[in-house]
Amino acid sequence: MKNLNRRRILSIGGLGFAGAAVTLAGQAQGNNQNPPQPMQKMSQNGRFADKVVLITGATSGIGEATAKLFAKEGAKVFFCGRREALGKQVENSIRSKGGDATYMRADVRKETEVKAFVDACVTRYGRLDIAFNNAGVDYPPNPIADTAIAEFDDLMNTNARGVFLGMKYEIPHLLKVGSGTIINMASIGGQRAFANIVGYGASKAAVIHMTKMAAQEYGKTIRVNAVLPGAIDTAMLERVERDWKVTKEQLVSAYPSKRVGKPEEVAAAVLWLASAEASYVSGVAFNIDGGGLG
Numbered sequence: 159m160k161n162l163n164r165r166r167i168l169s170i171g172g173l174g175f176a177g178a179a180v181t182l183a184g185q186a187q188g189n190n191q192n193p194p195q196p197m198q199k200m201s202q203n204g205r206f207a208d209k210v211v212l213i214t215g216a217t218s219g220i221g222e223a224t225a226k227l228f229a230k231e232g233a234k235v236f237f238c239g240r241r242e243a244l245g246k247q248v249e250n251s252i253r254s255k256g257g258d259a260t261y262m263r264a265d266v267r268k269e270t271e272v273k274a275f276v277d278a279c280v281t282r283y284g285r286l287d288i289a290f291n292n293a294g295v296d297y298p299p300n301p302i303a304d305t306a307i308a309e310f311d312d313l314m315n316t317n318a319r320g321v322f323l324g325m326k327y328e329i330p331h332l333l334k335v336g337s338g339t340i341i342n343m344a345s346i347g348g349q350r351a352f353a354n355i356v357g358y359g360a361s362k363a364a365v366i367h368m369t370k371m372a373a374q375e376y377g378k379t380i381r382v383n384a385v386l387p388g389a390i391d392t393a394m395l396e397r398v399e400r401d402w403k404v405t406k407e408q409l410v411s412a413y414p415s416k417r418v419g420k421p422e423e424v425a426a427a428v429l430w431l432a433s434a435e436a437s438y439v440s441g442v443a444f445n446i447d448g449g450g451l452g
C-alpha cells in the first residue's frame with residue numbers, strides 16, 4: 159500500500175467494508191442483537207426440501223455458511239471452489255449432520271469449468287432451482303495509478319465475469335424448470351465509490367448492474383437479486399485487517415451496529431431472498447451491513 163495514511167484509509171472504507179469519517183481512537187460498542195448460530199442438525203422437511211441449490215465459492219466464509227444453512231433447511235447443495243481439501247471438508251461436515259451436499263472443483267474464471275459445474279449439478283440432482291453466485295477475491299488497496307493490471311483483471315474476471323458466466327449457464331436450466339431464483343454476491347463497495355479499490359469496487363458495481371439487467375430480462379420466470387454485505391467476519395476480512403492495517407472495530411466504527419457481521423447473517427438473508435417469502439422481490443440490491451453509512 160503506497161502513499162495512503164491510516165486516517166485516509168479509515169475515512170474512505172476498505173473493500174466496501176469500512177465506515178466513513180471514523181477516528182482511530184473510536185472504540186465501537188457492538189449492538190446486542192443475537193446473530194443466528196451455525197446450524198447443528200440438518201432437516202429434510204425444511205423450507206428448501208426438494209430444492210436444488212448451486213453455490214460458487216463455498217469452500218469457506220459466507221459461501222460455506224450459506225451451503226450449511228440451505229442444507230440444514232432441506233436443500234440439496236452443489237458447490238465449488240478451488241481448494242479441494244476444504245471443499246471435501248465442507249461436504250463431509252454437511253453430510254455428517256444428515257444433509258445433502260456435493261463439492262466439485264471449479265474455477266469461476268474459466269468458462270469451460272463454470273459450464274461443466276452447472277451441468278454437473280443438474281446431472282447429479284436432476285434440476286436447478288436456486289443459484290448463489292458468491293465466489294470472489296480481494297487485493298490490497300492501491301490508488302488507480304499504482305494498481306497492477308493483473309490484479310485488476312483478476313478481480314474483474316473472478317468477481318464480475320465469474321457472476322456473468324454463472325448466470326449464463328444457470329439461466330437455461332432455471333427456464334427449463336419454469337421458475338427459480340439467482341442471488342449474486344456484490345458488496346457495499348459496489349454501491350459507494352470508496353477510494354483505492356478500483357478493481358474490487360468496479361467488479362461489484364458490475365454485479366449490481368448485471369443483476370438488475372437479468373431481473374429485467376427474465377423477470378417473468380426468474381427472480382434475480384444481489385446481496386451487498388458490509389464487513390463480515392471471514393478470511394477476507396482478516397486479509398483486510400492485515401492489508402489495510404486496521405482493526406475490525408475501526409472498520410465498523412461508523413456503522414450504527416458497531417460490530418462486524420457474521421457469515422450466518424448473510425446466509426440468512428440469502429435464504430430469505432431465495433424463499434417463497436420473497437416471491438415479489440427482484441432486481442434488488444440488498445444491503446446486509448448493520449445499518450449502512452446513511
Ligand SMILES: NC(=O)c1ccc[n+]([C@@H]2O[C@H](COP(=O)([O-])OP(=O)(O)OC[C@H]3O[C@@H](n4cnc5c(N)ncnc54)[C@H](OP(=O)(O)O)[C@@H]3O)[C@@H](O)[C@H]2O)c1
Pocket residue numbers: 174175214215216217218219220221238239240241242244264265266267292293294295316317343344345346386387388389390391392393394395
Ligand atoms: N467478508 C466481507 O466482509 C465481504 C463483504 C462484502 C462482500 N463480500 C464478498 O463475499 C464473497 C465471499 O467472500 P468471503 O468473505 O466469504 O471470503 P472467503 O472466505 O475468502 O471466500 C471466498 C470464496 O470464493 C471462492 N473463490 C475465490 N476465487 C474463486 C475462483 N476463481 N473460482 C471459484 N471459487 C473462488 C473461494 O474458494 P477457493 O479459494 O477455494 O477457490 C472461497 O470459497 C466474495 O465475493 C466477497 O467479495 C465479502
